[in-house]
Amino acid sequence: MGLYSEELIREVQNRADIVEIVSDYVSLKRSGENYVGLCPFHSEKTPSFTINPKKQLFYCFGCGAGGNIFSFLMKKENWTFPEALRWLAERVGVRLPEEGTWGKVSEAFKLKREILEINKLAAEFFHHNLINTAEGKRAREYLANRGIISETVEKFFLGYALPCWDGLIRFMRSKGVGDDALLKAGLIIPRRDGKGYYDRFRDRVIFPIKDITGGTVGFGGRILDKGEPKYLNSPETAVFTKREQLYGLPVVIKKGGASIILVEGYMDCISLHQNGFTQTVASLGTSLTEQQAKILKRYSEEVIIAYDADTAGQSATLRGIEILVKEGLKVRVLSLPEGKDPDEFIRTRGKDAFAEQLSSALDFVDYKLDLAGRGLDLRTRDGKIKFIKKAVSVIAGIESRVERELYVQKLSEELSIPRQALHEEINKTINKTTLPNIGLKYKNSQLRDNNKELTRLKALSGFHKAERDILRMMIEDDSARDKIMKNLTAHNFVNAKRRKIAEMIFEMVKRNEAVTPRGISLKLKDDQAAAAELANILMEPGNIDNGMVDALINRVKENYLKFAIKKIRNEIHQAEKIGEVKKAFSLLSTYHRLKLEIEQLKRDSSRKGGTR
Numbered sequence: 076m077g078l079y080s081e082e083l084i085r086e087v088q089n090r091a092d093i094v095e096i097v098s099d100y101v102s103l104k105r106s107g108e109n110y111v112g113l114c115p116f117h118s119e120k121t122p123s124f125t126i127n128p129k130k131q132l133f134y135c136f137g138c139g140a141g142g143n144i145f146s147f148l149m150k151k152e153n154w155t156f157p158e159a160l161r162w163l164a165e166r167v168g169v170r171l172p173e174e175g176t177w178g179k180v181s182e183a184f185k186l187k188r189e190i191l192e193i194n195k196l197a198a199e200f201f202h203h204n205l206i207n208t209a210e211g212k213r214a215r216e217y218l219a220n221r222g223i224i225s226e227t228v229e230k231f232f233l234g235y236a237l238p239c240w241d242g243l244i245r246f247m248r249s250k251g252v253g254d255d256a257l258l259k260a261g262l263i264i265p266r267r268d269g270k271g272y273y274d275r276f277r278d279r280v281i282f283p284i285k286d287i288t289g290g291t292v293g294f295g296g297r298i299l300d301k302g303e304p305k306y307l308n309s310p311e312t313a314v315f316t317k318r319e320q321l322y323g324l325p326v327v328i329k330k331g332g333a334s335i336i337l338v339e340g341y342m343d344c345i346s347l348h349q350n351g352f353t354q355t356v357a358s359l360g361t362s363l364t365e366q367q368a369k370i371l372k373r374y375s376e377e378v379i380i381a382y383d384a385d386t387a388g389q390s391a392t393l394r395g396i397e398i399l400v401k402e403g404l405k406v407r408v409l410s411l412p413e414g415k416d417p418d419e420f421i422r423t424r425g426k427d428a429f430a431e432q433l434s435s436a437l438d439f440v441d442y443k444l445d446l447a448g449r450g451l452d453l454r455t456r457d458g459k460i461k462f463i464k465k466a467v468s469v470i471a472g473i474e475s476r477v478e479r480e481l482y483v484q485k486l487s488e489e490l491s492i493p494r495q496a497l498h499e500e501i502n503k504t505i506n507k508t509t510l511p512n513i514g515l516k517y518k519n520s521q522l523r524d525n526n527k528e529l530t531r532l533k534a535l536s537g538f539h540k541a542e543r544d545i546l547r548m549m550i551e552d553d554s555a556r557d558k559i560m561k562n563l564t565a566h567n568f569v570n571a572k573r574r575k576i577a578e579m580i581f582e583m584v585k586r587n588e589a590v591t592p593r594g595i596s597l598k599l600k601d602d603q604a605a606a607a608e609l610a611n612i613l614m615e616p617g618n619i620d621n622g623m624v625d626a627l628i629n630r631v632k633e634n635y636l637k638f639a640i641k642k643i644r645n646e647i648h649q650a651e652k653i654g655e656v657k658k659a660f661s662l663l664s665t666y667h668r669l670k671l672e673i674e675q676l677k678r679d680s681s682r683k684g685g686t687r
C-alpha cells in the first residue's frame with residue numbers, strides 16, 4: 076500500500092465534495108440527480124461532462140475521462156496521487172503526517188508549494204507596507220485619488236513595494252527565506268556585477284495575482300509616478316504562466332453564468348469590481364491568448380470586451396474577437412468615448428452610465444462594421460465603395476448563413492444597394508478564402524464525433540454490456556451481488572479494466588467492507604483507466620432489471636469461455652508448430668473441458684429461457 080493509511084485517505088475523500096471542487100474549474104448546472112458542464116479535458120460545445128454527487132464520481136461521455144475527485148485533480152493538474160491527496164487534505168482541513176512521508180511527491184510539486192508559500196508571505200509584506208508604513212502613504216494617496224476604497228484594497232489584497240533595493244530581501248531573510256528561493260519565485264533579480272540580488276518590485280502598487288484555487292501565483296506592479304514600464308509582472312515561474320492567468324477570475328467563478336467583462340488593466344478590473352461589476356477579469360496587460368479564451372469559455376457563454384478606446388485598444392479588441400469567436404464564445408464590444416478606459420469612464424460618469432454602455436454593447440460583427448465605416452463619408456460614391464469592400468469581408472467571415480443574410484438585408488437597406496449585388500461580392504470572398512478551411516475543420520470534427528459515437532455504441536453492445544451491467548448490480552444491489560459472487564469470479568471478466576473492478580469488489584466483500592462507489596473508486600487510485608470505466612458504468616442512466624441477473628451471469632461466463640477457448644486454440648497451434656507434442660496434448664484436454672462447459676452453459680440458458 077501507499078504512504079498513508081486507508082482511513083486517512085477515506086477521511087479526506089469523505090470531507091471533500093466533488094461538485095464543490097470541480098466548480099473551481101467547470102461551470103456546472105444541475106440536471107436531474109447529476110451536474111453537467113463543458114468538459115475541461117476536451118473541447119466541446121454541448122456539455123457531456125457529468126458529475127454524480129451521490130456517488131462522488133465524474134464521467135465525460137464525450138472523451139471518456141472519469142473517476143473520483145482524486146482522478147479529477149490528477150488529470151487536471153497533472154499530479155500524482157500523493158500530490159492530489161496532499162492538496163485536497165489541506166483544502167478540507169485534514170492533517171497529514173508531515174516530513175518523511177512525502178515519499179513519491181515530485182520535486183516539481185515541492186517547488187510549486189514552496190513558491191506559493193513565499194508568494195503568500197510576500198503578499199502579506201506588500202500589504203502591510205501599503206496599510207501601515209510611512210513610505211506607503213504615497214501609494215495610499217494614489218489609490219485614494221483613483222477612488223479605490225479600503226474594502227477593495229482588502230478584497231484584492233493590494234500592496235506596496237518599498238522604494239528601496241532590498242526591502243523584500245531583508246524581510247524574507249528575517250523569515251528564514253533565502254535568495255535562491257526568492258529567485259525561483261521571480262521576486263528578485265541578480266545584480267549585474269554578480270554580487271547578490273535586488274528586489275524586482277520597487278516603489279510600485281502591488282496587485283497579487285491569484286489562481287482559481289486561491290494561491291498567489293504572481294504579482295503585477297504599477298508605477299506611482301511617470302516612468303517605465305508602467306506595469307511590471309512577475310516573470311514566468313513554476314506556478315506562474317502569464318498566458319494562462321486572468322486577473323480577477325477567482326471572484327468571477329463564484330458568480331457563474333453571467334457574461335464576463337474583459338478589460339486590459341488591473342485598475343480597470345478592481346474599479347469595475349468596486350462598482351458592482353464583479354464579473355470582470357483582466358488579461359494581464361498582454362493581448363488575449365488562446366489559453367485564456369479557453370478558460371473563459373468554461374465559465375461563461377459570452378464575453379464583453381471593454382478595452383481602452385485608443386488605437387492600441389482597438390487592435391487588441393479585434394485580435395481578442397478573433398480568438399474568442401474561434402473558441403465558440405459570443406462576443407460583444409463595449410464602445411467607450413475616444414481616449415477613455417473603463418476605469419476613467421466609471422469614475423467620471425458613474426456606474427449607471429457604465430451599465431447602460433454594457434447593455435448597449437455591440438455584437439462583434441456590428442462593431443467591426445461600425446469600425447469599417449469610421450472616417451468614411453457614406454454619402455459619397457467613393458466612401459460607399461470603400462465601406463462595402465470592408466463590410467463584405469466582415470460579413471463573409473460569419474459562419475451562419477442566416478446571420479449573414481440578416482446583415483445583408485440591413486446593409487442593403489442602409490446603403491440602398493440591391494441584396495443580390497452584395498451576395499455576389501460576399502460569395503466571391505467566401506469562395507476565395509474562408510470556405511475550404513471552415514469546411515474542412517467542420518468535416519474533421521464531425522467525423523471525430525461520429526467515430527466516438529460509434530465506439531461508444533460498440534462498447535455497449537453484447538458482452539461488454541453484460542459485464543458492465545453485472546458490475547453495476549454488484550455495487551448497487553446487495554442480493555444480486557451474493558448470487559453473482561456464487562456464480563462468477565473476477566477471472567471471468569474478459570475486459571482488463573472491469574476485471575480489476577471486480578477484483579476490488581471481491582476483495583472488499585471478503586474483508587467485510589461496505590461496497591460503495593466511493594470505496595471502490597479509492598481502491599482504483601493506481602489504475603485510472605479502471606477508475607474511468609467505473610464512473611462510466613455507474614453513470615449510465617436507468618436501472619437494471621434485477622430479474623436479468625441469471626441471464627447476465629450466463630452471458631459473462633459464456634463470453635469468458637469463448638475467449639479462453641480461442642486463446643487455448645492458439646496455444647495448441649503454437650505448441651504443434653514447434654513440435655511440443657506433449658504440451659499440445661495436455662492443452663487439448665483443457666480445450667475439451669472448456670468446450671463441454673460452454674455447451675452445458677448454452678443448454679442451461681436455453682432451458683431457462685424457455686421456462687421464463
Ligand SMILES: [Zn+2]
Nearest residue numbers: 114117135138
Ligand atoms: Zn471530455
